[in-house]
Amino acid sequence: MEQQTQFTISRNLQLTLIPTTYFKIEFRITSMATVRKALPEDFEKTYPLLEKLNNTTLKRIDWEKLFKNPWNNLEEHCGYVLIEADKIVGFMGTLFNSRKSQGQNYNFCNVTSWIVEKEYRNQSFLLLLPLLSLKKYNITIFSPSEATYLASKKLGFQDFETHKRLITPIPTIKGFFEDCSIENKNTSIEKSLDKNYLKIFLDHQSSNCAHLLITTKFGTLYMIATRVKKKNVPVAQIHFISDLNIFSKSINIIKLKIFFKLKVFLLLIDERFVKGMDIPCSIPLKLPFPRVLKSGSLNGENIDSLYSELIILNL
Numbered sequence: 316m317e318q319q320t321q322f323t324i325s326r327n328l329q330l331t332l333i334p335t336t337y338f339k340i341e342f343r344i345t346s347m348a349t350v351r352k353a354l355p356e357d358f359e360k361t362y363p364l365l366e367k368l369n370n371t372t373l374k375r376i377d378w379e380k381l382f383k384n385p386w387n388n389l390e391e392h393c394g395y396v397l398i399e400a401d402k403i404v405g406f407m408g409t410l411f412n413s414r415k416s417q418g419q420n421y422n423f424c425n426v427t428s429w430i431v432e433k434e435y436r437n438q439s440f441l442l443l444l445p446l447l448s449l450k451k452y453n454i455t456i457f458s459p460s461e462a463t464y465l466a467s468k469k470l471g472f473q474d475f476e477t478h479k480r481l482i483t484p485i486p487t488i489k490g491f492f493e494d495c496s497i498e499n500k501n502t503s504i505e506k507s508l509d510k511n512y513l514k515i516f517l518d519h520q521s522s523n524c525a526h527l528l529i530t531t532k533f534g535t536l537y538m539i540a541t542r543v544k545k546k547n548v549p550v551a552q553i554h555f556i557s558d559l560n561i562f563s564k565s566i567n568i569i570k571l572k573i574f575f576k577l578k579v580f581l582l583l584i585d586e587r588f589v590k591g592m593d594i595p596c597s598i599p600l601k602l603p604f605p606r607v608l609k610s611g612s613l614n615g616e617n618i619d620s621l622y623s624e625l626i627i628l629n630l
Contacts, residue, residue, distance in 0.1 A: 348399040350441045352392035353406065358382040360403045361396065364430055372544075373628060380627045381427055385521045386412040389422060395442050397431060405431035407442040411452070412518075412622040415511055421613065424452040427624035429463050443470060446609075453610040457623050458630060464604040474605035475615030480589050482566075482582035484574045485596040493568035497576050498528040504537070512537050512557060515621060522626045525551070525577055531565040534558065539621065541629055542577055551577045553584040554620045563592045587615050 353361070358379055365378045382393050389411040397405025408427035413420055426446070431439045443466055446454055455475075456467055498504060501516075504526050508516055516526060519539060527538040537557040543550050551573055556562050562569065570582055585606075586599055608618060624630065 348397045348404055348435055348438050348441065350395050350397055350445065352445075353382070353394040353396045353408070354392055355382045357396055357403065361406050364403060364406055364432065365428070368428070368430060377628055381408045381410070381624065384410050384627075386410065386518050386622050389413060394427070395445050397435060397438065397442055399435065404435045405439065405442055408624070410622060410624065410627070414622070416613075416617055421617075422452045423622065424449055424454045425623045426454065426456045426463070427627075429460070440466065443467075446470065453608065453613050453618075455618060455623070456607045457620055457625055459604045459607060461604060464607065467607050467609075470609065472607040472609045475608045475618060476585050476587055476602065476606040478586035478599040478601050479583050480586050480594065480597055481600050482570055482584070482594055482597040484571065484580060493532070493565060495529055495531040495565055495568050495572055497572050498530075499525060499576060501526060504528045507535075508537060515539070515555070519621065519626065523629050524554075524626060527573070527576070529561075529565075529569055529572070531561060531569070533564045534561045536561045538562075540573075540577070541626060542579060543629055545581070545583075548581060549577075549579040550581045550583055551579040552625070553582060554623075554626060556584075556588065559588060563589075566592065566594055585620070 361382075362375060362378060384393055390409075393410070394406060394408040396403045407429045410425045410427055412423050412425075414423060415421075424446075429439075429442065431442070439462070447470065454472070456463060456472070459467065498507075501520070505513065505516060507528055516537075519526070523541060525540045525542060527540065529536050529538060535558075537555075538553060539555040540551045540553045543552050573582060574580070583600075589597075606615075608615065620626070
């Protein structure tokens with residue numbers, strides 16, 4: 316069998332030498348796509364690619380929201396596109412935002428999606444490389460696929476969540492002896508929040524969120540949740556809790572009030588937030604793939620799922 320030796324002598328030109336009793340020189344033109352920042356006006360050309368994700372719950376108007384990030388005051392772009400001959404053959408979405416934690420501002424980049432046409436999969440890594448240049452950002456991935464997860468680990472990302480906690484509506488005896496009130500009218504909530512929580516509240520007004528101000532005998536907390544369906548069952552997915560200590564002490568009555576207020580049958584919350592809490596009638600659920608983070612200063616305890624595609628796409 317002839318042994319072939321290949322040399323790439325330019326980006327698009329490959330030289331193949333086949334040693335035998337004579338030299339056979341073969342020129343092959345190979346296609347190499349390029350990467351640039353994705354802009355809002357790229358949606359029309361990117362949407363056919365997003366349709367191939369086959370998510371039946373998401374419509375065109377939903378995907379378009381990723382290109383109109385309501386929180387983006389840091390960067391003008393919304394991700395990166397892989398282009399070949401003026402055709403978008405790959406896309407990686409990003410959402411940028413700034414948050415204050417413990418008196419300090421932190422910049423975040425949340426990776427929302429990663430899809431590449433089949434014939435260009437060998438160039439998928441090109442979309443990941445720009446993430447390495449985002450030195451001033453804490454980069455999160457909340458809903459990775461297997462490919463995204465494996466690639467992120469090679470880039471130094473760390474797991475920060477592996478499970479969710481599923482909380483059922485089954486009442487407890489203790490819950491019947493407690494009480495709390497829940498305010499879900501935005502006008503009343505807005506008047507009660509301090510400037511840090513008020514910013515979060517205002518930033519998420521354009522999203523399909525439930526804002527709850529919960530008052531118990533231990534104090535008042537602010538919660539943000541979304542109402543989603545899991546296997547056709549209405550579920551409240553909790554994204555933010557201002558005071559986990561109050562939540563822990565009053566969980567038995569809070570969960571019952573939320574079930575009635577939001578008309579749901581289950582609650583979901585990331586396991587790291589309820590670790591060590593005594594929550595009767597709840598079970599941990601393993602995520603398909605861990606949520607990951609690349610940061611030089613933060614860990615999973617400092618990260619919530621606000622300002623993410625989980626809220627924009629109501630996942």
